[in-house]
Amino acid sequence: MDHDFIDTIYEAAVVPELSKGPGLLDQLARRSQSRDGVLMGVSPDGDFRWIGNDSVIPKMQAYIDGGWGSKNPYLHSEERSRKFAEPRFLMDTDVMSVEEMMESEYYQGFMRPHGCFWHAGTGITSPSGDIIKLSVHRSFEEGPLPKEVTTALTELRPHLARAALLASRLKFEQIKSTVDAMETLGIWAAALKNGRLVVANKSFASLIPGVIRDHRRRLVFAQKAADARWASLLDARVAKLGGSFPIAAEDEHPAMVVHALPIAGAAHDIFNAADLLLAITPVLKDAKVDDGILAGLYDLTPAEASVAREIGLGRSVDEVAKSRDVSVGTVRAQLHAVFDKTGSKRQIDLARLIFGLSK
Structure with a gap:
């Protein structure tokens, strides 16, 4: 376990600016053999907020402008949503088959053209009822994320969850x-x-x-x-x-x-x-x-x-x-x-x- 990186996680909880740019989310993406790192907050009313590293900023803006959140196939399936509620990081292929992804408007219309086709993510529920979604992404051409990526991320998840709850309380x-x-x-x-x-x-x-x-x-x-x-x-x-x-x-x-x-x-x-x-x-x-x-x-x-x-x-x-x-x-x-x-x-x-x- 990289204790220096764990320190970075908790430091970013106290100083949220350290999550952006070349900070925590960028480091998390690179450690996961990915390009994009993004943290999203969704309230019970559907209010949507996010922060990310530099590479994901134009992609998230296109995501919002194009209304792609409403087309997310994970939100349209109770079974898929339930899986992402598990206390671990999952890859997209843990929730959807490659065939389903290739046929999905969401993946073909947004994820693939914007270079964030393959990803791993997790959900964390805050005391306010908000769902904090943390994910890393890379392009279709780079291929699926290796299985060891989610294993390593899952080991870090307790620290990421505690840091998120700490930031919320602060x-x-x-x-x-x-x-x-x-x-x-x-x-x-x-x-x-x-x-x-x-x-x-x-x-x-x-x-x-x-x-x-x-x-x-x-x-x-x-x-x-x-x-x-x-x-x-x-x-x-x-x-x-x-x-x-x-x-x-x-x-x-x-x-x-x-x-x-x-x-x-x-x-x-x-x-x-x-x-x-x-x-x-x-x-x-x-x-x-x-x-x-x-x-x-x-x-x-x-x-x-x-x-x-x-x-x-x-x-x-x-x-x-x-x-x-x-x-x-x-x-x-x-x-x-x-x-x-x-x-x-x-x-x-x-x-x-x-x-x-x-x-």
Whole structure:
């Protein structure tokens, strides 16, 4: 057993960047008489992430762009999937016959043209339910991988599995530390993955179940308008783009603003414990509200922020138009944009949102 390489495995678990380029995955491929080394993460919802050595990067991009994941014959057979769940490395020929591979659209349309026809791989289940798939590949012309390759890889598998679980746990602890730190700043914060709650600080947890409900499918907001806005952000892949939306004041709580903040790099991190931070801040009744704050909270233009503040103070559209020497139509258009961005439907709703008025 190569103890130096085992050290490399655990080092890469702590510093994931060491898996890429000429790092762990490239070394694993070369030790396996292969060219490509790739690590893929598949969530229970089908969310797909990957990292690899340099040679596999253009191939994986073509794999994703061509939708080849949905054509993978291993996923279409319960028996084949069950085999890859065994705690060992398997070669493709352990799961499919050469004849089946030669007739497969997946192998002939993607694997062979991209020089990754023959491969060996294994699956590792993480505590979050994600399946971590680790595989090495080489071209059709180079011939099937020797049997001793899977034997050697299987000897390394316990170390690779422990390293994967360690990396997953470290990521979770990093996210938890971030959420807890936001508590000290007076921010109600939680980390989510695919819309579901992963970890929350005490202030955020206090909002459950009155304001927020921790459902298994996704986090749900008690107010229908807020939840509809949240659902629309999820549909728009908020984990990549971010967004903000309001929660109107009620007798039990002030108005609040929910900020959805993408966790940088999560899309490319196999072991990401979460992909989104939710930071909730109350809007206090006596708080001073300026245009810059409104613009930042709701992605408003300077003109829209100014109109929002004036309307929130109880001024009419006509009064705002006259004071700015613009047409009523211009102010109405800006107000409609404000309604859309804040999730408000009426001027009174906007006032409640901005100034924390009770119902």
